[in-house]
Structure formats: C-alpha cells, structure tokens
Amino acid sequence: MIATTALSKRYGEHLALDEVALHVPEGSVYGLAGRNGAGKTTLIGILAGLRRATSGTVTIDAPPERVAVLADAPRFDPWLTGREVVALAQRLTDPEGDIDGVLDQAGLTDAKGRRVGGYSRGMLQRLGVAAAIVGRPRLLLLDEPASALDPQGRREVLDLIARLRGTATVLFSSHILGDVQEVCDTVGVLDHGRLLFQGPIDDLLVGAAGPRYVVRLR
Ligand code: ATP
Numbered sequence: 001m002i003a004t005t006a007l008s009k010r011y012g013e014h015l016a017l018d019e020v021a022l023h024v025p026e027g028s029v030y031g032l033a034g035r036n037g038a039g040k041t042t043l044i045g046i047l048a049g050l051r052r053a054t055s056g057t058v059t060i061d062a063p064p065e066r067v068a069v070l071a072d073a074p075r076f077d078p079w080l081t082g083r084e085v086v087a088l089a090q091r092l093t094d095p096e097g098d099i100d101g102v103l104d105q106a107g108l109t110d111a112k113g114r115r116v117g118g119y120s121r122g123m124l125q126r127l128g129v130a131a132a133i134v135g136r137p138r139l140l141l142l143d144e145p146a147s148a149l150d151p152q153g154r155r156e157v158l159d160l161i162a163r164l165r166g167t168a169t170v171l172f173s174s175h176i177l178g179d180v181q182e183v184c185d186t187v188g189v190l191d192h193g194r195l196l197f198q199g200p201i202d203d204l205l206v207g208a209a210g211p212r213y214v215v216r217l218r
Contacts, residue, residue: 001026001139001169002047007056009042009193016042018193019056024186026061029165031180031201032173034190040173041072043190044143047171060139065093068137072144074128078117082108085116086131093135106130106160122153126160133164140164142172146179158183 002024009017016039024030034040045051047058048069060067076085082103090097103112106126111119116127125145132140146157162183164170174180180187180201187204189197197204 001028001061002171003059004047005057007043007046007058008054009039009046009051010054016193017046017053020190020193020195021198022188022195023198024169024171026169027166028169028186029161029184030169030171031184031187032171032190033175033177033180033187034173035175038175038190039193040175040190041143042193044069044141044171044173048141062138066136066138067141068093068132068135068139069141070125070128070132070143070145073121073148074124076116076124076127079115081113082116082119082123082127082130083112085127086112086134089131090134097134097136099134102130102134105133105163107156120153122149122156125149125153125157129157129160129164133168137168140168140170142170144173144175146172147174147176154179 002022004020004022007017007020020043032040042051046053048067049064083099086099086103090099103109106129108123108126108130111123116124119127129145146154149157158179161170161172184201186199187201188195
C-alpha cells in the first residue's frame with residue numbers, strides 16, 4: 001500500500017528523515033515505533049501530503065481521497081456533538097458514509113449526542129478515528145493515537161485499531177513498543193530519522209531463536 005524510496009527530510013541543518021524505505025503491505029496494521037523526535041510525525045505528514053519531502057519518492061496505492069489521517073492530539077470544536085463532528089467529516093468525504101455505524105464502532109453510541117468539550121482524551125481519539133473512517137478510507141494514518149492516554153483509554157483505542165483490520169490498511173505511530181506489539185503485524189522502528197528495522201513483529205521481539213534485534217525505545 002505504501003512504498004517510499006530514499007525518503008529524506010531536512011529542517012534547515014537538521015536531518016529529520018534519512019533515506020527511509022518504508023514498505024507497508026496492503027491490509028496490514030503497521031506500527032511505526034520510535035522515540036519522541038525520531039521523525040514519526042514528519043513521516044506521517046509526508047505520507048498524508050501535508051509536508052513536503054526534501055528528496056526521495058512516495059508511492060501510495062490509493063487515491064488521495066481514500067487516504068485519511070488523524071493528527072497527534074486532535075482538536076474539535078467543543079460545542080459540537082460527537083455526531084456533528086462525524087457528520088461534518090462525512091459531508092467532506094463520502095455522503096454514503098455511515099455516521100452512526102462508525103460512532104458505534106468507536107464505542108461512542110451513548111456519547112454521540114453530547115458536546116465534545118466534555119469528552120475524555122481517549123474519547124476524542126476514538127472520535128477522531130470515527131471521523132477518519134466515515135469516508136471509508138483505504139489507508140488510515142494515525143499519529144500517536146494512544147500514547148497520551150490513561151490505561152483504559154489506551155486499551156479502548158488499541159481495541160478499536162484492532163477492529164479496523166480488514167477494512168483498511170492502518171499505519172499508526174507510537175513511542176510505546178508494547179502498543180505496537182499488541183495490535184500490529186508489521187513494525188518499523190525509526191530512530192533519529194533512520195528506519196532501523198522493518199518487518200514482522202515476531203522478528204523484532206523475542207522468538208524461538210532468542211532476541212534477534214535489540215532496539216532501545218522509551
Ligand atoms: P514526537 O513524538 O515528539 O512528535 P516524532 O517522532 O513525531 O516526535 P518529528 O515531530 O517528526 O518526530 O520530529 C523529528 C525531528 O525534526 C525532531 O528533532 C524535531 O525537533 C524536528 N522538527 C520537526 N518539525 C520541525 C520543523 N517544522 N522545523 C524544524 N525542526 C522540526
């Protein structure tokens with residue numbers, strides 16, 4: 001679904017991405033792991049068309065209107081209800097999108113009539129996912145959707161991501177390797193802008209042959 005070649009990004013003197021060759025298989029749930037500052041937001045921004053790469057190529061096997069992105073810590077007008085937020089996203093993307101269906105999927109059935117100003121951070125993340133999937137994207141890019149949440153909020157967001165398997169290719173970033181381990185089949189480890197590892201999660205973690213890779217993440 002995604003292939004990049006020698007993708008680099010400079011901010012002045014600072015090399016934020018260094019010749020990244022990302023391969024995200026169609027239908028996978030891909031976890032992009034890396035410490036704060038590793039380059040995750042920069043990479044997702046380039047894939048989403050929100051930032052310009054300095055050099056390299058990006059190929060995405062889906063038209064731009066079928067690619068959805070959820071920013072780190074999404075913000076919504078606090079006076080809108082959850083349902084209004086998703087209805088707005090639906091109007092902008094896909095008039096056939098099932099507003100109540102995605103709210104149910106995100107576990108917001110009982111909260112959808114309430115103003116989002118009263119939502120917890122976890123609910124806001126799930127609302128963001130609902131707004132992103134109402135347009136039935138083929139590729140969903142989620143920037144740190146679970147990282148800043150309490151354990152219950154994290155659990156709910158990770159469960160939601162797991163339920164998306166089969167409906168879209170999902171790439172999500174996290175600085176918590178455990179989150180990636182729980183829901184992803186493929187993982188990329190980014191460190192100082194370089195992709196240190198990419199492959200099946202089982203190759204990264206301790207397997208029958210012992211730990212094959214040692215990657216220091218926070
Ligand atoms: P975080 O989880 O903290 O957002 P990240 O892995 O998403 O980290 P990026 O936000 O992509 O990392 O940042 C990568 C590096 O590029 C960091 O060193 C950051 O300071 C730098 N950087 C990011 N955006 C800019 C910018 N607009 N101008 C200058 N430097 C930037």
